[in-house]
Structures are given as structure tokens and as C-alpha cells.
Amino acid sequence: MTIHSKLALPAIAALAAFSHSGSSAETQVQTPALLERWKSGMTLREQIAQLVVIPFYGDLPGPKSLEHKRFLHLxxxxxxxxxxxxxxxxxxxxxxxxxxxxxxxxxxxxxAANVPLIVAGDFERGASMRVSGTTKWPHNMAFGAARDYEASRAQGAYTAEEARALGVHWVFAPDADVNNNPANPIIGIRSYGENPWEVASHVRSYIEGARSAVRPVLVTAKHFPGHGDTAVDSHVGLPRLNVAASRLEEVELIPFRAAIDAGVDSIMTAHVSVPALDPSDTPATVSHAILTGVLRKELGFQGIIVTDAMDMQGLTKILPGGEAAVRAIEAGADVLLMPPDPDKAIAAVLKAVNSGRISRQRIEESLERVLAAKFRVGLGENNLVDLRNISRVVNSPEPRDCAQQVAARAITLVKNQNDILPLEKPASACHFILSESRLGQSGRKLAELLAKELPGALWRRFTPATPAIELSKSAKEAEGCKAVVIYAFVSVAAYRGNAALPGGYPKFVEQLIAGPVPVVMVSLGNPYLLSSFPRVAAYLNTYSTAPTSEVAALKAIKAEIPIEGHLPVTIPDIAPQGAGIQLSARLQ
Incomplete structure (x- = not known):
């Protein structure tokens, strides 16, 4: 089938420099020479190995450890x-x-590398998604609720600066998925929202911001051709995007077109089957019809196609590692991300080339893209990280303030029965934090703030393992408060399978709602939580579990900031996309 682009999509030459860099004639002459030096003497196996990206944890294993030896081998x-x-x-x-x-x-x-390594990071929420001590950005949906494209642009630029200071050249962001399925267990707040044009504007802004940095990064739109309207986590199974081609035109593909038009460097595939594009139900990652037919030929994308992690069960349940690697290259992918066994993946692709199943030209095309990308981010000059520069760049005041402003402006009031908000005396309310884990960080910042800023208030921080008897005791205590504020942390996470309140929390919330005291629920994460507890008196969304959103949530409850966010998604049968009750801050 044919997908007709609604935007002009200029092809990106493999050796094109970043649009802002203004490369000189001297640089343009030197570029092929450097690439030829990298390629000189490479065996076919080594060429294939250049298309493989392996995971690392960021710690420093001992030089005699098995882990260190494994990395040196690879x-x-x-x-x-x-x-x-x-x-x-x-x-x-x-x-x-x-x-x-x-x-x-x-x-x-x-x-240890013969050819410089390109280093990537899933920095959807900036470096803080993977690295401690960095700017703690809220999730993308907070940007959608704040309706602030300039903030997305700033996040792209600041993330590029932090990434490069840490030694990361390739950022797997922004997320271009349109989250229009409330049951989606893995995208959710990672998306900017359900309106494809608004998502596209944020995606474009982020890309332009990242490319404007002094030392830019490669940026990645994901997960092609769309993972937003699915109800299965591709870490555990194969989702099916069963919509018509016309719907793909009108929704899923719009942000990817915008990304290509903005000059995105790479696009990550989704382990999702899309029958309208490939009737065989083949996952997009290994579908020639989708990657070559649609992404390359119809949309005109000439940058790097990178697979989603190849150790995810959405792929491994269907294909063994070696065959999955071969099928991905056949489909049009340039980079194999995290194959379960890198050596087996390399060997399988090598065997496929030697047998004639894959042409050498096909390998050379991907190799050119990868090496050109390495050149564009400055590899080959000074490949080492300046350790002294890290503290001067990461978590600096400007991006930290920007992140906090986005978190504050995102707060959305969806329901306010009897104008219970703003609370007359926040200290006279009971404050219950429903954290996601006993050992995790969710709710710790909020607990610290409650103890400091509302010293007379009754507050508790619970975990999913909190005994039911303790929760019931707290519900009884709440009857003596003027109101109850519940701070519910519900993020999306791999292998979880849903974005619902865990453990004994749902029963506890219902106990509180059934009591004599009005209940205010603040969702830190899942924006659809009101559907499960429609009888709460008031309901606010922060769209993120980040500490910046914890700070903003308490400020909103204390009426120290105005509440001005708008829903970037529809809460079925409750509130449409764009809804939001506005409240002014209380005069201090």
C-alpha cells in the first residue's frame, strides 16, 4: 500500500552535517578520508559488528572481573x-x-576500541532517566499539558549539553507516539498526548533544540510506525496496531513526518505488528514493507533506522536472536540495538551475507550511515570524556529551573466538587503518599516537603507492601481531618503490564472515599486514574513521577502556584482532551 506524505520531506544525505554547523569546504574534503581510514582493513564481520550496539550499566567493573573481560571482548x-x-x-x-x-x-x-564507539542513552526525561545528579525533567505528557513548545525546545538543547558532558552522543528521544489508548501499559505519559499535531509540534521543537546545542547529539523519533494505540507492553508480547491505513495517515504518522522534516537523525522501530502496512502481521522491526516500503520510500527518510531493544519479548517470542538480526537488516534497519547475544547476531548476519541472502551493498549502506553519524558528533577527534567538565554542566540552575516551571505549569485540575480546592488550611488535611515501591524514590521528596512545610499535618508514606491493617488504621485516622489528599504514584514501566494502583491501594482509596471526609486525589503519573475512582471530590494530574512534579503537586495543594494545565488526553466519559479548571494562586 502507499502512504502519501502531507509534508515536504527532504532526503538527508548520509554525510550531511548537522543543519546548524555550517561545515567548511576543508571539513567536507576531510570527511570521506576519515571514513575511509575507519573502514580500511575492516573485514566483513567487523563491518557488520559496527551495526551492533550493546548495553552497559554505567558502573566501573574491576579490570580483572568477568564483566570487564566480556566488554573488552565485544x-x-x-x-x-x-x-x-x-x-x-x-x-x-x-x-x-x-x-x-x-x-x-x-x-x-x-x-580499547579500534573505531570510536558511539554511545547512546534513553534520555526521554533528559539524562535523569539513566544518570543520577542530572536535571530531573518531568515526563513528556507534562509538556503537552503545559502547551509549551519552547520548553520542549529548551529541553532538547539542555539534554544535548548534559548528554555530551557525560560522553553520550546519541539520544533516544523524543517519543513520537500518539497515546490515544488509555489502556496502554508502556507509552502513556512518555507521549506528549493524543492530538497528533500537538505531538508533532513538540517533537519538532525538541529536535530543533537538540540540534541547536554547541555540541549537538543525534536525536531519535520513536517508536515507528506508532506504539500509542496499543494495550500490550512490547517487552512481554507483540502488540497489534489494528487500524486502517487512513487512520495511520491521520494520526500515527504525523509526528514522524514532522520529525523527518525537522532533520531527525534516526528513527527507532516498534516491535508492533501493523496489518494495514504488512498483512503478514510481521513486527515492524523486521518488516521490509514497513521499514523500506513506508519509512524509506514513502516518507523519504534517509537517516539511521535503529531497532528497539532486540532482547524484548515482543521480538524474541517470535524469532530467535540470530534470525531476528538477519530479518531486521533485510527489512532495512541499520543498527541492531541490544541483541541478546551480540556475537551470535553478528555471526548470523555474516552467514546471511556469505550465502547471498543479504548483499554486501546492503551492509555497506548501513555502515556508511553509522560511520557518518560518528563523524557528525565529532568522534575521531577527541573521543574521551572530560571528567572535570561534568560537574560544570550537569544539573545546572537554568535547566533545573526550566524543568520545575514545566512541572508547575502542567498541573491540571480535572474535577473540583463544591470548590474544595484551594484547601482552606492544607495543614488540617491528612496527606497520604501511595508510593510505587518500598525501595524506590517515588514519594520521598514529597514526604520530605510535607514534614518541612506542613509540620502540624498528619501524613503517611505507604508502599504496595504496606499491610491492609495499617492502611485501614490510617483510613480511620483520616476521619479526624478536614480533608484527605492522596498522592498516587503510577508510572508506566516495562514488564508491569498496566498502569493501575498496585497492592491494597485501590481498597484503601475506596475506604477513604466512603468516609465522612472529602478526598482530593493527585495523580503523579497515569492521567486516567480518575476513571478508577470517579467519586473523589477533586482530582489533579501532574503527568509525572519526577521529583519536580512532587514539588509542583504540593505547591498546587497549598495554592502557592496557579493551576493552569490542560488535559493532553481524553479521560473517557469524564473529561475531553483540552479540559482543565483554572485556579489562581493564593496571595501570600
Whole structure:
């Protein structure tokens, strides 16, 4: 089938410099020479290895450890093309990397590499999504609620600066998914909203901001051709986007067209089947019809196509690792992200080329794109991270203030029965924090603020493991308060399967609603939570679990900031997209 573009989409030449860089004639002459030097003497296996990006945790394993030896093997012997920073999960909690330790590891690997490594990061919420001590941006949906495209542009620029200071060249952001399915368990607040044109404007602004930085990064629109209208987490299964081609034209593809028009460097695939584009139900990541037929030929994209992580079950349940790698290259992907066994993936693609299943030209096309991208971010000059520069750049006041302003402007009041807000005396209310984990950080900042700013108030921080008897006791205590404020943390996360309140929380909330005291619910995350608890007296959305949103939530409850956000999504049968009750701040 044919997808007709509604925007002019200029092709991007493989060796094109960033649009703002104004490369000189001397640089243009030197570019091919550097690429030829990188390629000279490369075996076919090494060319294929350059298309592979492997994960690292950001810590610094001992030089004699098995982990260190494994990395040295993959970098200096297998000669993979890049690294991607991922969280280390311990006791069910994702642990972020420490900046200097992470940068030191990158330097160690760059020294071991024959061709400089490109380093990537899932920095949808800036570097704070993977690295401690960096600017704590709220989730994308907060930007959608604030209706602030300039803030998206600023986030792109600030994220580029922090990323480069940390040694990261390739940012897997912005998210171009249109979240129009309330049951989506994995996109949700990662999306800017449900209006495709508004999502497209944020995507374009972020890309332009990132490309305007002094040391720009490669930016990535994801997850093509769209993951917003799905109800399955592709980490655990294969979602199916079962909509007509005309709907794809009018919704899912609009942000990707905008990204291409803005000069996005790469596009990440989705492990999603889209029958309207490929009737075989093949996941987009390994679909020639989708990656080559639609993305390359119809949309005119000539940048890097990178797979989503190839260790996700949306792909591994269908294809073994080696065959998945071969099928992805056949489909048109340039970079294989996190194959379960990198050496097996390289060997499988090598075998496919030697057998004639994949042409050498096909490998060379992807290799040119990858090496050209490395050149564009300055690799080949000084590949090492300046450790002294990290503290001068990360979490500086300007981006920190910008992030806090977005979090504040995003707060959306959806329901305010009997004008219960603003609370007459916030200190006379009970404040209950429903955190997501005993060991995690959600709600800790809020608890600290409640203790400091409302010293006379009754407050509790619970976890999903809090015994039911303790929750019931607190519900009884609440009867002596003037109001109850519930701060409910519900983020989207891989393998969770839904974005509902966990554990005994739902029963606890219903106990509170059934009591004699009016209940105010603040959702820090899932914007659709009101659908589960429609009888609360008042309901606010922050769209994020970030500490900046915790600060903004309490300020809104205390009426220290105006409430002026608008819903970027529809809450079915309750409130349409764009709704939002406006409240002024209380005069101090």
C-alpha cells in the first residue's frame, strides 16, 4: 500500500552535517578520508559488528572481573559499533549510573576500541532517566499539558549539553507516539498526548533544540510506525496496531513526518505488528514493507533506522536472536540495538551475507550511515570524556529551573466538587503518599516537603507492601481531618503490564472515599486514574513521577502556584482532551 506524505520531506544525505554547523569546504574534503581510514582493513564481520550496539550499566567493573573481560571482548575483539546506557535492576528497583563512574567506563572502552564507539542513552526525561545528579525533567505528557513548545525546545538543547558532558552522543528521544489508548501499559505519559499535531509540534521543537546545542547529539523519533494505540507492553508480547491505513495517515504518522522534516537523525522501530502496512502481521522491526516500503520510500527518510531493544519479548517470542538480526537488516534497519547475544547476531548476519541472502551493498549502506553519524558528533577527534567538565554542566540552575516551571505549569485540575480546592488550611488535611515501591524514590521528596512545610499535618508514606491493617488504621485516622489528599504514584514501566494502583491501594482509596471526609486525589503519573475512582471530590494530574512534579503537586495543594494545565488526553466519559479548571494562586 502507499502512504502519501502531507509534508515536504527532504532526503538527508548520509554525510550531511548537522543543519546548524555550517561545515567548511576543508571539513567536507576531510570527511570521506576519515571514513575511509575507519573502514580500511575492516573485514566483513567487523563491518557488520559496527551495526551492533550493546548495553552497559554505567558502573566501573574491576579490570580483572568477568564483566570487564566480556566488554573488552565485544569492543576490542568483536568490534561492536556502540554502547547504550541502561539501568541496573536490583531488588526490582532500577538504579541509575553515577556520572563520573559512567564516564570513566566510557573512556576505558573508547581507548580499547579500534573505531570510536558511539554511545547512546534513553534520555526521554533528559539524562535523569539513566544518570543520577542530572536535571530531573518531568515526563513528556507534562509538556503537552503545559502547551509549551519552547520548553520542549529548551529541553532538547539542555539534554544535548548534559548528554555530551557525560560522553553520550546519541539520544533516544523524543517519543513520537500518539497515546490515544488509555489502556496502554508502556507509552502513556512518555507521549506528549493524543492530538497528533500537538505531538508533532513538540517533537519538532525538541529536535530543533537538540540540534541547536554547541555540541549537538543525534536525536531519535520513536517508536515507528506508532506504539500509542496499543494495550500490550512490547517487552512481554507483540502488540497489534489494528487500524486502517487512513487512520495511520491521520494520526500515527504525523509526528514522524514532522520529525523527518525537522532533520531527525534516526528513527527507532516498534516491535508492533501493523496489518494495514504488512498483512503478514510481521513486527515492524523486521518488516521490509514497513521499514523500506513506508519509512524509506514513502516518507523519504534517509537517516539511521535503529531497532528497539532486540532482547524484548515482543521480538524474541517470535524469532530467535540470530534470525531476528538477519530479518531486521533485510527489512532495512541499520543498527541492531541490544541483541541478546551480540556475537551470535553478528555471526548470523555474516552467514546471511556469505550465502547471498543479504548483499554486501546492503551492509555497506548501513555502515556508511553509522560511520557518518560518528563523524557528525565529532568522534575521531577527541573521543574521551572530560571528567572535570561534568560537574560544570550537569544539573545546572537554568535547566533545573526550566524543568520545575514545566512541572508547575502542567498541573491540571480535572474535577473540583463544591470548590474544595484551594484547601482552606492544607495543614488540617491528612496527606497520604501511595508510593510505587518500598525501595524506590517515588514519594520521598514529597514526604520530605510535607514534614518541612506542613509540620502540624498528619501524613503517611505507604508502599504496595504496606499491610491492609495499617492502611485501614490510617483510613480511620483520616476521619479526624478536614480533608484527605492522596498522592498516587503510577508510572508506566516495562514488564508491569498496566498502569493501575498496585497492592491494597485501590481498597484503601475506596475506604477513604466512603468516609465522612472529602478526598482530593493527585495523580503523579497515569492521567486516567480518575476513571478508577470517579467519586473523589477533586482530582489533579501532574503527568509525572519526577521529583519536580512532587514539588509542583504540593505547591498546587497549598495554592502557592496557579493551576493552569490542560488535559493532553481524553479521560473517557469524564473529561475531553483540552479540559482543565483554572485556579489562581493564593496571595501570600
Amino acid at each position: 569492543v576490542s575483539e568483536s568490534r561492536v559499533g556502540g554502547l547504550i546506557l541502561v539501568n541496573r535492576v536490583q531488588n526490582g528497583i532500577a538504579r541509575n549510573a553515577e556520572p563520573h563512574e559512567m564516564a570513566s567506563f566510557i573512556n576505558r572502552m573508547q581507548k
